[in-house]
Every structure is written in C-alpha cells, then in structure tokens.
Amino acid sequence: MKTITINTLSELKRGGEKFPVVTAYDSTFARLAEQAGIEVLLVGDSLGNVMLGYSSTIPVSMADMVHHTAAVCRGSTKAFVIADLPFMAYATAEQAMTNAAALMQAGTQMVKLEGGAWLAETVAMLTERGVPVCGHLGLTPQSVNKFGGYRVQGRGPGEGERMLEDARLLQEAGAGLLVLECVPRELGARISAELAIPVIGIGAGTETDAQVLVVQDLLGISARIPKFAQDFLAESGSILGALRAYAAAVRDGSFPRPEHSFN
Numbered sequence: 443m444k445t446i447t448i449n450t451l452s453e454l455k456r457g458g459e460k461f462p463v464v465t466a467y468d469s470t471f472a473r474l475a476e477q478a479g480i481e482v483l484l485v486g487d488s489l490g491n492v493m494l495g496y497s498s499t500i501p502v503s504m505a506d507m508v509h510h511t512a513a514v515c516r517g518s519t520k521a522f523v524i525a526d527l528p529f530m531a532y533a534t535a536e537q538a539m540t541n542a543a544a545l546m547q548a549g550t551q552m553v554k555l556e557g558g559a560w561l562a563e564t565v566a567m568l569t570e571r572g573v574p575v576c577g578h579l580g581l582t583p584q585s586v587n588k589f590g591g592y593r594v595q596g597r598g599p600g601e602g603e604r605m606l607e608d609a610r611l612l613q614e615a616g617a618g619l620l621v622l623e624c625v626p627r628e629l630g631a632r633i634s635a636e637l638a639i640p641v642i643g644i645g646a647g648t649e650t651d652a653q654v655l656v657v658q659d660l661l662g663i664s665a666r667i668p669k670f671a672q673d674f675l676a677e678s679g680s681i682l683g684a685l686r687a688y689a690a691a692v693r694d695g696s697f698p699r700p701e702h703s704f705n
C-alpha cells in the first residue's frame with residue numbers, strides 16, 4: 443500500500459471510489475489492517491468499551507488515547523491514522539489545541555471530535571494551526587446521556603436539516619473528513635452528496651463515501667453486535683482474511699446492505 447494522506451482520501455471521493463476504515467487500538471491490529479489494504483485506521487475512544495470494559499466512552503482519558511495512538515502508529519507505516527479526542531478534552535478551544543498536540547505528537551495524522559456548529563471555531567483554530575480535523579455527527583457516543591441512550595439520530599422534525607447545516611459548518615471551518623453515525627439512510631446519502639469532503643458512515647446507510655466499523659464488531663467478537671455490522675471472520679476464517687473481506691465489500695458496495703441501514 444502506498445502512503446495514504448488526506449489528499450488520497452479526497453481523490454477517492456472525487457473519483458467516486460468508496461474506502462474502508464476500521465478501528466485499531468494496538469500495533470498488531472494496525473499492522474494487520476494495513477496488510478489488508480485498509481487506508482484509514484481510527485483510534486476510537488470506543489476503546490473504552492471494547493478494550494477497557496467501560497460501559498461508555500465517557501471514562502476514557504487523554505492518557506488512554508495517547509497510549510493507544512502511539513501503539514497504533516508503531517504498528518502502521520502507510521495508513522492514515524485518526525485519533526479521537528475523548529470526552530471533555532475539547533470543551534474549550536484551548537483544551538482542544540493542547541490535547542490535539544499530544545495526539546499529533548503520539549503519531550496521529552488527524553484528530554476527531556464530536557459535535558456540530560458549536561465546534562466550528564475550534565475546528566478552524568486547529569486546522570489553521572496544522573491539525574487536520576475529522577468531525578463526527580449523528581449518534582455521538584460521548585453525548586449518550588444527553589440522548590437518553592444509543593438512539594438513531596436525525597429522525598425528528600427539522601433534525602436532518604440541522605445536521606446537514608452542522609456538517610456544512612464543520613466543512614467550512616476546515617474539517618477534512620466527517621463521520622456520520624446511526625442516522626437514516628436517506629440523510630446519510632444527502633449529507634454525503636452535499637459535502638465535498640469524504641463522509642465516513644457507520645449505521646448511516648449505503649451511500650456514504652466510506653465506512654467504518656469497530657474491529658471487534660467485524661470479527662463478531664463484541665458482546666453485542668450492532669445491526670449495522672457484519673461478522674466477516676465467520677466467512678473468512680482468519681483475522682487478516684476478515685479484514686480483507688471487509689475492505690473488498692466496502693469498495694465494491696456489497697457492504698453495507700440495506701438491512702444494515704436505518705430508515
């Protein structure tokens with residue numbers, strides 16, 4: 443695999459080519475994902491759930507994120523790595539800059555943060571200072587207590603329009619990628635079509651520019667497999683085979699299918 447940059451991902455979107463993203467939390471899985479040709483690795487704060495045994499991402503600390511980001515970056519040399527800023531690590535623009543610097547110095551190429559319009563100024567400050575940013579809209583797990591559970595977002599009156607406006611504002615502020623989580627299929631399609639930057643879906647339907655899955659979900663080893671995931675290990679017989687099958691299915695559009703979507 444050649445070295446992947448944000449320009450590679452923008453070109454894929456312009457060419458209408460879908461690309462796979464997978465979470466990675468350690469150097470072994472980072473190496474395997476890269477060997478499988480997966481362009482983007484996400485050091486998600488989902489590590490709180492799947493690696494550390496918490497019931498949400500809220501307890502995840504900056505120390506956790508720096509530790510796992512550095513491990514992933516030691517295991518991967520070519521993939522594009524995104525690392526999550528955890529809960530309350532970007533409550534102010536100043537905190538965002540200090541904490542993003544720590545993740546960049548641990549080796550990530552981009553930081554991800556959850557939220558819409560209220561983050562536009564922070565995104566502009568980060569990108570102006572050389573920190574690439576990925577936005578995250580829809581079901582943003584750090585706000586689970588505000589949502590009253592892990593619920594599909596964007597279904598209520600006017601919610602889809604507001605999310606589209608948030609997406610536009612993040613893009614205008616300089617975000618280079620956007621994750622869209624658990625939104626109706628039509629909304630995922632609309633936001634992906636309206637934005638120039640690549641939109642990475644998870645439970646956001648079949649039409650987004652890229653897909654992300656938590657690696658434990660695609661291996662069928664999570665405590666609870668979400669509706670939008672598929673067990674690629676069952677059909678492939680090895681972890682490397684499962685990662686390759688996932689990457690191929692995203693690229694040829696056979697994953698996700700309509701049954702993985704919300705309507």
Ligand code: KIV
Pocket residue numbers: 465484485486487488489526621623644654656
């Ligand atoms: O933390 C994470 O793994 C994520 C993905 C689910 C998008 O943010």
